[in-house]
Amino acid sequence: MTHAEIALKADRLTKRFGQLTAVNQLSLSIERGAIYGFLGPNGCGKSTAIRLLTGLLIADEGEVTVLGQPLAGHEEALKSRIGYMTQKFSLFENLTVLENLRFVAAIYSVKGVQAKKRIDELLQLYGLSERQQQLAGTMSGGQKQRLALACATIHHPELLFLDEPTSAVDPENRRDFWERLFDLSAAGTTILVSTHYMDEAERCHGLAILEHGIKRADGAPRELMQSMSANVVEISGDSLRQVKQRLSALPDVISAAQVGNHLRVLVSKSVDDAIGLLTPFSDNYDLALVRPSLEDVFVSCTGGRHVG
Numbered sequence: 001m002t003h004a005e006i007a008l009k010a011d012r013l014t015k016r017f018g019q020l021t022a023v024n025q026l027s028l029s030i031e032r033g034a035i036y037g038f039l040g041p042n043g044c045g046k047s048t049a050i051r052l053l054t055g056l057l058i059a060d061e062g063e064v065t066v067l068g069q070p071l072a073g074h075e076e077a078l079k080s081r082i083g084y085m086t087q088k089f090s091l092f093e094n095l096t097v098l099e100n101l102r103f104v105a106a107i108y109s110v111k112g113v114q115a116k117k118r119i120d121e122l123l124q125l126y127g128l129s130e131r132q133q134q135l136a137g138t139m140s141g142g143q144k145q146r147l148a149l150a151c152a153t154i155h156h157p158e159l160l161f162l163d164e165p166t167s168a169v170d171p172e173n174r175r176d177f178w179e180r181l182f183d184l185s186a187a188g189t190t191i192l193v194s195t196h197y198m199d200e201a202e203r204c205h206g207l208a209i210l211e212h213g214i215k216r217a218d219g220a221p222r223e224l225m226q227s228m229s230a231n232v233v234e235i236s237g238d239s240l241r242q243v244k245q246r247l248s249a250l251p252d253v254i255s256a257a258q259v260g261n262h263l264r265v266l267v268s269k270s271v272d273d274a275i276g277l278l279t280p281f282s283d284n285y286d287l288a289l290v291r292p293s294l295e296d297v298f299v300s301c302t303g304g305r306h307v308g
């Protein structure tokens with residue numbers, strides 16, 4: 001069996017800002033060509049972790065290996081092999097589409113005929129050929145996002161970092177964007193993407209759930225769902241708000257949240273019979289054990305602290 005090539009590795013990476021530890025002993029390993037996600041709420045350290053992994057920020061502790069080379073001391077050399085799309089659109093709004101692409105090409109020393117060829121290719125690939133002369137600032141969210149991706153990949157990076165790339169686009173454009181990410185992944189590009197959307201995280205090959213800078217779980221979304229430390233019980237009936245209050249007070253209930261006409265209750269796996277535990281507090285209701293979702297995994301990893 002051949003070992004998969006590791007494109008990005010971090011070992012106990014730590015970054016402090018004064019009293020705050022924004023990234024705390026983060027270790028991870030991402031195979032070449034994989035799409036790996038950072039899932040977590042605002043402020044959990046996703047952007048800081050990405051900055052550490054790109055070499056834009058220096059870690060207080062820990063090591064990063066990028067494309068087989070230690071990052072420390074090789075930041076400049078590795079720059080040409082890495083692409084980075086920041087949280088806000090990394091575009092000049094008062095430049096045209098073409099000017100934005102030419103500018104980024106120049107930064108990455110893609111020159112002359114090669115630059116023209118690459119820009120034409122990207123304009124075509126991302127459906128922007130008709131808009132080359134349009135000011136970037138006047139385009140829709142989805143178009144801006146496609147241009148930002150074109151800019152981030154102009155130099156054919158082997159490793160691409162995307163920090164919450166779809167926070168400003170609608171579901172249809174998000175879907176289209178992810179299809180493009182899978183095209184890049186199929187061509188061998190390794191992608192690290194941060195998100196706070198569950199559906200987006202579920203598309204990743206691998207995933208780290210972050211909270212307060214700490215990695216709470218790591219694995220393929222399906223594995224995480226299978227190995228979750230809680231059972232999920234769905235309760236249906238009337239007056240669910242009162243039931244929710246009663247159940248939330250039980251020590252073995254990690255969380256209870258209403259989803260439409262159901263209450264979704266996470267019960268610690270240390271309880272053998274989750275339905276038996278809940279039944280006395282939810283008389284005349286229908287209770288059923290259901291399959292966990294990624295959101296359930298997230299809630300169980302973070303102790304239900306991020307849901308109302």
Ligand SMILES: Nc1ncnc2c1ncn2[C@@H]1O[C@H](COP(=O)(O)OP(=O)(O)OP(=O)(O)O)[C@@H](O)[C@H]1O
Pocket residue numbers: 017020022040041042043044045046047048049087164
């Ligand atoms: N340069 C800095 N100086 C001080 N504190 C910082 C700095 N950068 C980030 N932080 C703090 O570190 C924590 C993690 O921030 P970070 O931006 O990495 O989180 P995030 O998960 O990317 O959140 P968001 O999705 O809101 O950007 C936050 O509490 C933030 O205020």
